[in-house]
Amino acid sequence: MANPSALLVQQARLALGGRPILQGIDVALPPGQVLALLGGSGCGKTTLLRAIAGLQPLDGGTVALAGRDVTALPTAQRGIGVVFQSYALFPNLSVADNIAFGLQARHAPAAQQQARVAELLQLIGLAEHATKRPGQLSGGQRQRVALARALAPHPSLLLLDEPFSALDESFRVPLRRSFRQLQRELGQSCVLVTHDRDEAFELADQVAVMFDGRIEQCSPPAELWQRPRTLRVAQFLGAFNPLDARSAPEPWRRDTGCWIAPITALQIASAHTPANAWRLDAQVRAAHPGRTHTCVELQTSGDQTLVLNLPPEATAPAPGERLSLALPAEALQWLAD
Numbered sequence: 001m002a003n004p005s006a007l008l009v010q011q012a013r014l015a016l017g018g019r020p021i022l023q024g025i026d027v028a029l030p031p032g033q034v035l036a037l038l039g040g041s042g043c044g045k046t047t048l049l050r051a052i053a054g055l056q057p058l059d060g061g062t063v064a065l066a067g068r069d070v071t072a073l074p075t076a077q078r079g080i081g082v083v084f085q086s087y088a089l090f091p092n093l094s095v096a097d098n099i100a101f102g103l104q105a106r107h108a109p110a111a112q113q114q115a116r117v118a119e120l121l122q123l124i125g126l127a128e129h130a131t132k133r134p135g136q137l138s139g140g141q142r143q144r145v146a147l148a149r150a151l152a153p154h155p156s157l158l159l160l161d162e163p164f165s166a167l168d169e170s171f172r173v174p175l176r177r178s179f180r181q182l183q184r185e186l187g188q189s190c191v192l193v194t195h196d197r198d199e200a201f202e203l204a205d206q207v208a209v210m211f212d213g214r215i216e217q218c219s220p221p222a223e224l225w226q227r228p229r230t231l232r233v234a235q236f237l238g239a240f241n242p243l244d245a246r247s248a249p250e251p252w253r254r255d256t257g258c259w260i261a262p263i264t265a266l267q268i269a270s271a272h273t274p275a276n277a278w279r280l281d282a283q284v285r286a287a288h289p290g291r292t293h294t295c296v297e298l299q300t301s302g303d304q305t306l307v308l309n310l311p312p313e314a315t316a317p318a319p320g321e322r323l324s325l326a327l328p329a330e331a332l333q334w335l336a337d
């Protein structure tokens, strides 16, 4: 028989204060993979994570970990590790004692505890900081200790709630990359809550995009980029230009829905534009120079908003300027309403 899912959530439902917060969530995570719960503020990501952890009872539905139904079990009996944004380390304990905490609570033999702590200190690259207190470490180092502490008892599932968001970008990006490497080496199954798209796409094998207590699409990152299933998902990803299919020219016109194309596919029309491209005019509203490209906001005559990325060295068009644009036919996907 194939290995059971590391996590299987079926029809999770929950209302809080009379409001539906989780509205029939299904999740299946294969062992060794990372699932990112991605969505805007208030969509229910943290509540779902808390329900998986056993910190929030569900009104309906089930949670199973490695084939074991844990719906009725308290957190301590679920075999999970949790890492929060705020590190939640014990300030008066050393780094080594913080990491050993979960092992002590399980009354693991002292020699086993020491060996596991030494192994984890090595893994997170903080062996020489074992006797320091959390207050003597940087934010990135503290979060590595929090990770080691959660990993120490070999959890079957690691839950991470915005684990890198309190860190500066200069710490955040290297830390999440080293975390991904560690996670792969250990084959550790994880669920990560984030509102950061880059983080979700870099860390996860599956990304579940949530709106209003529902998962609207759960796909591997590349598939989500290539085939967002709804306009809402495409807009949340922030990487597509939508165009109403009802007001589109032939052969693009449809009675319903819209076309989307990656922002990177929109070009200024030129002699090289293929004959079958969708040609359109738009007026420049604003141009925002950036490190990797200049982002040009445009308005079509049909009052639709588009974004055009130009190379940073290109001269930015002035507000009010009219541009002739083209979208290659193969970049366009139609989405129903």
Ligand SMILES: Nc1ncnc2c1ncn2[C@@H]1O[C@H](COP(=O)(O)OP(=O)(O)OP(=O)(O)O)[C@@H](O)[C@H]1O
Pocket (backbone or CB within 6 Å): 016, 017, 021, 039, 040, 041, 042, 043, 044, 045, 046, 047, 048, 195
């Ligand atoms: N104890 C509670 N009582 C009533 N409503 C709650 C409670 N906890 C959370 N909520 C509501 O549930 C909704 C989902 O909250 P949740 O924290 O899961 O969102 P989130 O997607 O993690 O958002 P954020 O990124 O802002 O943390 C929010 O509208 C929140 O106000």
